[in-house]
Structure formats: C-alpha cells, structure tokens
Amino acid sequence: MTRNLTYLIGIILTIVLGTFLYFTLCSDCRLAATSSDEVLSESEEIETPKTPEPTAFPFTVNGADFSLTAQENFNFTFSDADYLTPLSTMVTMATDSLGSYLKDNEDKGITITGLYTSKETNNSAWPNLGIARANSVKNYLVQLGVPSSQTQITGKLMDNLIPKDSTFLGPISFDLGDKKVESKEQLADLYKKITDNPLILHFKTGEASIDLSTEQRQKIADIAHYLDQVPEAQCIVTGHTDNTGNRINNITLGQERADFAMAYFIRNGIPSAKITSNSKGPDAPIATNATEEGRSQNRRTVVTLK
Numbered sequence: 108m109t110r111n112l113t114y115l116i117g118i119i120l121t122i123v124l125g126t127f128l129y130f131t132l133c134s135d136c137r138l139a140a141t142s143s144d145e146v147l148s149e150s151e152e153i154e155t156p157k158t159p160e161p162t163a164f165p166f167t168v169n170g171a172d173f174s175l176t177a178q179e180n181f182n183f184t185f186s187d188a189d190y191l192t193p194l195s196t197m198v199t200m201a202t203d204s205l206g207s208y209l210k211d212n213e214d215k216g217i218t219i220t221g222l223y224t225s226k227e228t229n230n231s232a233w234p235n236l237g238i239a240r241a242n243s244v245k246n247y248l249v250q251l252g253v254p255s256s257q258t259q260i261t262g263k264l265m266d267n268l269i270p271k272d273s274t275f276l277g278p279i280s281f282d283l284g285d286k287k288v289e290s291k292e293q294l295a296d297l298y299k300k301i302t303d304n305p306l307i308l309h310f311k312t313g314e315a316s317i318d319l320s321t322e323q324r325q326k327i328a329d330i331a332h333y334l335d336q337v338p339e340a341q342c343i344v345t346g347h348t349d350n351t352g353n354r355i356n357n358i359t360l361g362q363e364r365a366d367f368a369m370a371y372f373i374r375n376g377i378p379s380a381k382i383t384s385n386s387k388g389p390d391a392p393i394a395t396n397a398t399e400e401g402r403s404q405n406r407r408t409v410v411t412l413k
Contacts, residue, residue, distance in 0.1 A: 162269045164222075164277035166201045170215070173208045173283060177201040180277030181244055185270060188231040188239035188375070190247070205281070206251035216286035218259040219244050222278035224266050232375040234324045237262020237278075242331070242376045244279055249378075255335040257286055289336055297333050298412060305411035306330065308368060309403065317371055326410075327372070333412065334381045341413040342382045344369045349402035350389040361386030361408075368408045 166177040177197040181190040194202075209215055221240030223229075231239035241260035249255050268275055306326040308317060319327070334340050346361030346368075365384035373379045394401035 159269050161271035161276055162267070163271075164280065166198060166277065166279075166281075168201075168205055168217075168281045168283050170283035173205075173212075175201055175204055181240075181279045183240055183275050183278060185273045185275070186227040186230065186236070188233070188236060189243050190240070191274065202248065202251060206248055206253050209248070209253045209257050213254075213257070214286050216257045216259065216284060217248070217253075218261065218282040218284070218287075220280045220282070221260070221262050222265045222268060222275070222280070223262060224268050225264060226266070232319060232324060232327045232372065233262075234321070234328050235262040235264070237264070238328065239375070240278065246376050246378075254338070256338065258335065259287055294333070294337060297329060301326070301329055301333060301412050305409050308364075308408040308410070309406060317368065327375075327377075330410065330412065331377055334377065340381070342372075342377070343411060343413050344372075344382060344384040345409045345411075346384070346386040346388075347391055347405060347407045347409065348389050349405040350392070350396045351402065354389060358386050358388035361388045364408045368410065372410075 164180055166175075166180040168175050177200070179195045179197040181194070181198060183190055205217070209217060219241040221237035221242075221244070223236035223240065227236055229236045229239070233239040233242065238260055239262075241262060245255070245258045245260050248258065265278075268278060270276075304326075306323055308323070330342055334342060344365045346363070346365035348357040348361045348364075350357070362384070365386055369379075369382050369384045372382060389396070389405070392401075392405045393407075394404040396402050396405060
C-alpha cells in the first residue's frame with residue numbers, strides 16, 4: 108500500500124470518527140434531533156376535524172299487538188313544516204300498514220311527535236315547528252282513511268338534531284296505544300273557551316297579511332284539536348271592516364280578508380272541508396268608527412266555531 112493511499116484512508120477514518128463522536132457526545136445536537144422527531148410525530152397525529160354524522164330516525168311503531176320498523180321516515184328541510192315528497196316506498200308501505208291497523212282497531216290511537224331545533228324559524232301557524240310537522244304527518248294518515256279522532260299531535264325540542272345538508276332525516280316519532288277519548292264535558296269546555304275568546308286578527312287599512320302572536324298560535328292549535336275530535340265541527344272565518352269608503356267595497360274587502368285567513372289555515376294543515384268564510388263588512392262594529400283607534404279595532408277577522 109502506498110504512502111499516499113495510507114494517508115487518504117486515515118483522513119476518511121478521522122472524518123467518520125469525528126462525526127460519530129460529535130453527534131454522540133453533543134447534547135444540543137441530540138436535543139435538536141429529538142425535538143425535530145417529536146414535531147414530526149405530532150404533525151402526523153393531527154387529524155382533520157370530522158363532520159358530525161347526521162341524525163336519522165327510522166319509522167318505528169311499537170304496540171301490544173302491532174309493531175313495524177322501516178329504516179326511512181318522513182323528512183323535512185330546515186325551518187319547514189311540510190314533509191318532503193315524494194315519500195320513499197318504505198314510508199308509504201309503513202304508513203299503509205299503520206293506517207290499516209288503526210282503521211281496523213277503532214279503540215287504538217297514535218300520538219305523533221314532531222322534533223325541531225331552536226335554531227329553526229317557525230313560519231307556521233302552530234305553537235312550534237314540531238307540532239306543525241306532526242300535523243302534516245297526521246293529515247297524511249287522515250288521507251289514508253284514519254279518523255282524525257284517533258290521532259294526537261305534539262312537538263318536542265331537540266337541539267342535538269344534525270341535518271344532512273339542510274334536511275332533517277326522520278324527525279318524527281310514533282306512540283301507539285289506546286285511543287285517547289275526551290269526555291263530553293272536556294270538549295264542551297274547549298268549545299266554550301274558543302267561542303268565548305275567539306281568535307281575532309287585525310289588519311291595517313287595505314292590508315291582508317297575518318302576523319301571529321304566541322297566544323294566537325295556541326288558539327289555532329285549540330281550534331284544530333277540537334275539529335279533530337268532533338267530526339261534525341266547523342270553523343267559521345268572518346271578515347269585518349271599518350266604515351271608511353263604500354259599503355259594497357267593504358263587504359268585498361271583508362270577504363277577501365276572510366278568504367286570505369282561511370287559505371292561510373288550509374296551508375297550515377286545517378282541512379278545507381272544516382272551514383267556511385263570510386264577510387260582514389262594516390255592519391258589525393265593536394268600537395266607534397269616529398276615531399282611528401276604533402276603526403282599527405273594527406278592521407278584523409274573527410275565527411271561531413259554529
């Protein structure tokens with residue numbers, strides 16, 4: 108081996124040994140390497156936040172002698188009281204089966220509960236969006252021939268509902284049991300409550316719009332409940348005006364207001380066959396027409412029972 112080659116090998120060995128000793132004995136270098144590895148490890152453990160899975164409720168009915176489950180149910184868009192159509196085959200088959208059972212068992216009843224969240228806007232005529240949703244499902248069963256007297260509706264606030272995009276999957280539950288029969292005295296008390304303090308809607312001059320208070324929404328719920336429980340019951344909507352202008356025109360305006368209110372109730376699930384409308388124009392004032400305050404009280408639509 109030549110002298111030059113020997114020198115070259117020695118230089119290489121020196122470099123390798125020095126590098127090894129440097130990384131082995133230098134604590135700062137080892138700390139830097141360790142920190143780098145930890146940062147890399149932590150970055151590998153960071154996960155992208157997962158989107159919560161939407162809540163979904165199957166169509167489930169459980170009773171002593173009848174039960175069924177369908178994986179699909181009535182669906183509703185955010186802040187909407189009407190179920191989405193078309194319904195799935197599973198839902199139509201399930202409702203057909205439930206409807207047949209109820210028609211064959213007049214002593215049985217179904218309570219329908221609609222779910223809703225506090226983030227939604229209640230644009231319906233009902234006290235809350237859950238009741239409005241339950242009523243739309245109830246009306247579907249009634250269309251199948253189920254007597255409305257075998258149904259009850261209610262609403263339940265559930266803020267942990269998670270929509271799929273903007274659609275709630277199955278925010279409806281069913282409770283099957285014995286038919287809830289109200290006594291004649293209870294129904295008579297409800298009738299008196301409605302007729303003694305009817306729903307009154309006030310309008311500005313030439314206006315035909317509706318903005319309901321909480322109390323008015325409850326009155327609508329009471330009227331609808333009475334109509335459901337008493338098959339022969341009828342709701343009557345009467346339009347009134349002040350005496351400003353021509354009487355014939357006011358009769359027409361009163362009728363337009365009554366028809367507008369009736370259409371509003373029908374859109375909100377009260378059967379059209381249960382409602383009639385008429386107008387008394389300026390002929391039945393409840394206050395003086397000599398003042399604006401009195402005239403504003405006379406511009407009204409009264410909703411009550413026959």
